[in-house]
Amino acid sequence: MPPVFQHTVKAPALFAGVGVHTGAYTRVAVRPSAPDTGIVFVRTDVADRDNRVPVSPEAVCKTQLGTVIGNADGVTVSTIEHLMAALVMSGIDNAVVELDGPEMPIMDGSSLPFLRILDRAGRREQQAPRRYLEILETVEVVDGDKRAALKPADSFEVAFEIRFDSAAIGVQAVDLAMDERAFREELADCRTFGFLHEVEALRAMGLARGGSMENAVVIDGGRVLNPEGLRRPDEFVRHKALDAIGDLFVLGLPLLGRFEGVLAGHGLNNALVRAVAARPDAWRIRTLVQDLAEAV
Structure with missing residues (x-):
């Protein structure tokens, strides 16, 4: 049976790696978040403008060889799709994804490393119905x-x-x-x-x-x-x-x-x-x- 209640990560899920397109080495922390907040990416390397990029259909600003989201201040996060698939299919509804670079690490090119990292962090049920x-x-x-x-x-x-x-x-x-x-x-x-x-x-x-x-x-x-x-x-x-x-x-x-x-x-x-x-x-x-x- 699908999850009845919302979930977030129990503890921060930490990992790092290179972006497939930028080649930049990026560190990531997937942290717990409150019910009904969804998935929000935060660029910790950006300090001069709004560094939060909430996920939404309108936030997608580029789709060439990957999905890129951005906010009104032009802050972007690239190649989010493999982590997003791992989050939704492991039942994680709410999380803050902090990263210190412009692109999510590609890891091995699949969602499996993200699943393993999320499994280690654990999942916590929240007192709100999963929508x-x-x-x-x-x-x-x-x-x-x-x-x-x-x-x-x-x-x-x-x-x-x-x-x-x-x-x-x-x-x-x-x-x-x-x-x-x-x-x-x-x-x-x-x-x-x-x-x-x-x-x-x-x-x-x-x-x-x-x-x-x-x-x-x-x-x-x-x-x-x-x-x-x-x-x-x-x-x-x-x-x-x-x-x-x-x-x-x-x-x-x-x-x-x-x-x-x-x-x-x-x-x-x-x-x-x-x-x-x-x-x-x-x-x-x-x-x-x-x-x-x-x-x-």
């Missing part, structure tokens, strides 16, 4: 052959399909009922990926400076270059599903609904989030406390 965003009507965004949609469902489901010319990937699809256990067993360890021929161009744009085979699956033509190979045969589409979960959590609440993505990325995921936020008739806020009370 879910329940999808009542289908909301869909389309961009050519790319599509992302949220549809009504009794629980959270995630379906994704990708197609790449590379023989290392080809056509892959995944369709999963998604709860904490399923996330841990099916998606959490799946890493981000990229193509060797794109690295030079990305670095010329100031991106991928911290990228390596230690934090990404690297593909050259039809070959995976990582000596250890893939963690799963369809690791690529599973990572896309992981990304989508993190991108959807900028809505601020866990979902009761079915996400479907076809060739979608961070940009289309955020377009969907904004479309949902603009359609209050298509969803409602629901708590399981109400459901339990009505069942008695």
